Amino acid sequence: MGLTSLDDLFKSEQERQQDTNERILNIPIGEIYPYARQPYSIKRPTPDLVRLMDSIEQVGVAEPLIVRPRTEGGYEIISGHRRDYCARTVGLESLPVIVREYTDDEADILVVDYNITREDLLPSEKARAYSLKLEAMKRQGERTDLTSLQVGEKLKGKTSVSVLAEQVNDNVTTIQRYIRLTKLIPPLLEQVDNGGLKVTPAADYISHLSEKEQAALLVIMERDEVSPSLGQAKRLKELSEEGKLDSNVMEVLLREDKSLARKVTLKNDRLQKYFPPSYTPKQMEEVIIRLLEQWQRKKLREQER
Incomplete structure (x- = not known):
């Protein structure tokens, strides 16, 4: 007897019934496109991706992709971006797919949900995923104020960010913090991904700086190989709000309480x-x-x- 996959365990009865009525189609790979707002890094080399590519090269794509029709022709991937990438890399010409109709909001939520529990996600990926899903929930009429939980529309007595926290087994503060990371300029967000800038100072304080101020900070960080501590990041935000932050002030501040080690x-x-x-x-x-x-x-x- 075959084991039930994790995806199947969490399917609703309606989804299971839908699966039994759907046909798996083999679609030319040229007619399949990535989801436009897909928040995850597909090509980042991870052990899991290597294993997936080896499997697809040996036996093909065992699990069909979930796609939806595109108005301009072809199909858009809802689930299966990494399978699609691996299949193209090893030279497959077609892919097994299940075609379903989804609204944009439904598609945004599902694209996030299919991968949000992966353990190897980067901070930037979580930031984009959480932001994408909450925006979709907002358009569906659910509460998505990311800085306050006191007012607004509720979903069964809960805010949507609280519901999301329960769904991904995380806390509200952490989710709000990740979403703040989307306010960073891309090179600073990359610094967060590679560990050069910690999540908390980046989200709570650096993300509030203007793009010009963030760019100046990045230059100093890369040149002097420094990274603002939580206290320094807080002070940077305060000086920015007071209109007193420039490159010279940043340099002086980032030298404070630093070891003389070079x-x-x-x-x-x-x-x-x-x-x-x-x-x-x-x-x-x-x-x-x-x-x-x-x-x-x-x-x-x-x-x-």
Whole structure:
């Protein structure tokens, strides 16, 4: 007896009945398009994506995509963007699909729901997904004020952001914080994804700066290899609101309470010409340290003369 998939466990009785009445069609891959507002990074290499691509290369696409018709022709993916990407990469010419009719709001919500529980989501992906779904809920007449829970329309006595928090097993504050990240300029949001800027200072304070101020902050962060602490980020927001924030003020503020330790980054392309191709980064580091120690001893001897 086959095991029930997780998707099937959470389907409504109507969806299960719908599945039994639907036919799986094989559609030419050229007639299938990604969802225009899809919030997730499809091509980001993850172990899960590698396994999926290996599986599709060996046995094809086992689970049909969910698509909806496009007014301009062809079909738009609701569920299955990564399957579509892997299939194109390995050279498949058609894909199994189930065609369903969805409104834009229904499609926005479903596109988010199909992947929101993935453990490898980046902060930027969660930010776009939560924002997309709450906007759809707003258009459906549900409450979506992201900064206050005191007034507004309710859904069975709950705000829509509270309902979303229950659905994704997260808390309201965290969801509101992720949505604030969508106010960051793309390079700063990328800094959040790679860990160079923490989520809380980025969302609670940096996201309130103007685009010009954010761009100036990014220049200083990259040049000096610094990142604002929670307290510094709060102060940046306060100075911005007072109209007193510029690049000079940022530089002074970001130097406060910082260790005097310096960080030096050596680019690989500059180092390669000095080492055999077989050298590992660890071996290269050991050689550099030995040379620096020799240099230091030489400098000390010169000072003693």
